Amino acid sequence: MSVAVLGAGAFGTALAVALSAKGPVTLWGRRIEWQGQNPLLPGVVLPGGVSVTENLPDADILLVAVPAQAMGGFLSDHAPALDQRALVSCAKGIDLATGRSPARMLAEACPNATVAVLTGPSFAADIARGLPTALTLACADAEAGHRLQHALSTPVLRLYRTTDVTGAELGGALKNVIAIAAGVAIGAGLGDSARAAIITRGFAEMTRFAVAKGADPETLTGLSGLGDLILTATSEQSRNFRYGLSLGRAEAFDPHVTVEGAATARAVAAIAAREGIEMPVSTLIAGLAGGRLGVKQAVELLLARPLKEE
Ligand SMILES: NC(=O)c1ccc[n+]([C@@H]2O[C@H](COP(=O)([O-])OP(=O)(O)OC[C@H]3O[C@@H](n4cnc5c(N)ncnc54)[C@H](O)[C@@H]3O)[C@@H](O)[C@H]2O)c1
Ligand SMILES: O=P(O)(O)OC[C@H](O)CO
Missing domain, CATH: 1.10.1040.10 (N-(1-d-carboxylethyl)-l-norvaline Dehydrogenase; domain 2)
Structure with a gap:
């Protein structure tokens, strides 16, 4: 399954680096003003398996790594292009304007998408350095959650699975x-x-x-x-x-x-x-x-x- 990360901040970049151990990953950002090393993730050189783009990519799994307060703006610009995919929210917050969680915002804006949440104890710098990390992949659809868990786990990035999206997302x-x-x-x-x-x-x-x-x-x-x-x-x-x-x-x-x-x-x-x-x-x-x-x-x-x- 092809993977892209939307949001080229510290966490999106770290996830792209980690997941490129399994295959090519596209990292999308709205304005990329750097090459090779993201200043938000100092000291990490992008491996060859990560391609960086400002054009919204087409992939089976899209990890959405923009901050919770930016999710509304991001979705107003891009929701139609995201529907019918597997969308994995990586944001940890509650939208101040609407009181909604990022996964709920994704599900409402993209009603035909499979929405999941990736959360848990993980500093971007640790993930990017390949240090062992255990996270939670939450998806209400147990079968889709199982597929995503396997698609996004690596030997050092271990994903545990739950169907309790509300609990996982609110904890984060x-x-x-x-x-x-x-x-x-x-x-x-x-x-x-x-x-x-x-x-x-x-x-x-x-x-x-x-x-x-x-x-x-x-x-x-x-x-x-x-x-x-x-x-x-x-x-x-x-x-x-x-x-x-x-x-x-x-x-x-x-x-x-x-x-x-x-x-x-x-x-x-x-x-x-x-x-x-x-x-x-x-x-x-x-x-x-x-x-x-x-x-x-x-x-x-x-x-x-x-x-x-x-
Ligand atoms: N940094 C970490 O260690 C870490 C770990 C786990 C989870 N997270 C979560 O990941 C989310 C993102 O955090 P981060 O650390 O990457 O933040 P960051 O400040 O490093 O980067 C945020 C990125 O989002 C981009 N962005 C903002 N609004 C956007 C929009 N409308 N469209 C496209 N891109 C937009 C910015 O340009 C920036 O590149 C947060 O919810 C955070 O809690 C971060
Ligand atoms: O740097 P913080 O406080 O945004 O925390 C990053 C991650 O959420 C830790 O799991």
Whole structure:
């Protein structure tokens, strides 16, 4: 099956590099201003098996690796050309404008496509270097999921399979919000114990939100939920964690860096308020990211919450 990656950022480029171990891969970007090495993925030389193009490619499997907040614009430009394919969303977020997940946006814009999600703990730099990585491939159609799992696994990129698209996708989106909170805790000097509390209580609210949206709670304990939360909330390789660090330290952060958790926190807080889902950490991160709250005030609000059963 032919494979193309749409979106030539760090993750799309890393996936193209990794999958070129199995056969030729086309990497599509809207404006490619580099050759051989993508500045978003420094130090990685594209292998010969990856061909880069600005013309939307024709392939059996299209991995869509644009950020969640860019998915709407991307689909308005390209949806008709994507229908009737296997579309694998690689974005981890919730669209702020519509409150929809990337897979849902793909399915609505391309009603005849088979839609799947690729998610889980994986830094682009690790994948591109060929380091061992385990991910989740989620597809509601179990047979199609099985085919995609095999088509996209390599000896070092191991894909586990699930039919719980909602659980896998929300785990990946929500962990970014909690990773920002973990970064804030460390940046503000609250310590490792506070970070552990935020990760644990954050995981509880990730699960609460996902279950309210129809997810199987067990999915949240897998690679796409807990696995990715552990990675993102504990590593300075993570852009979400680094953004949180800068908030905690009251330092500026490069606005050109993709930080999915900032907009997703605001999307989640709006949905949670509307639907009565208790999401204290995400709601505070939405306030911080939106500039409505300061770190001191956010910490005070969190510590002032009523004592309750775990
Ligand atoms: N970088 C990682 O380690 C990593 C790992 C796993 C998942 N992801 C997820 O992958 C997604 C993409 O992240 P990234 O790291 O590649 O971001 P990035 O900032 O490195 O690149 C984003 C790319 O998307 C392109 N883009 C933006 N809007 C577009 C549009 N309308 N049409 C076409 N292209 C458009 C940009 O030009 C850029 O090349 C995010 O949802 C992220 O959470 C990233
Ligand atoms: O750099 P981040 O914070 O966007 O995280 C990248 C991946 O999602 C980690 O699994």
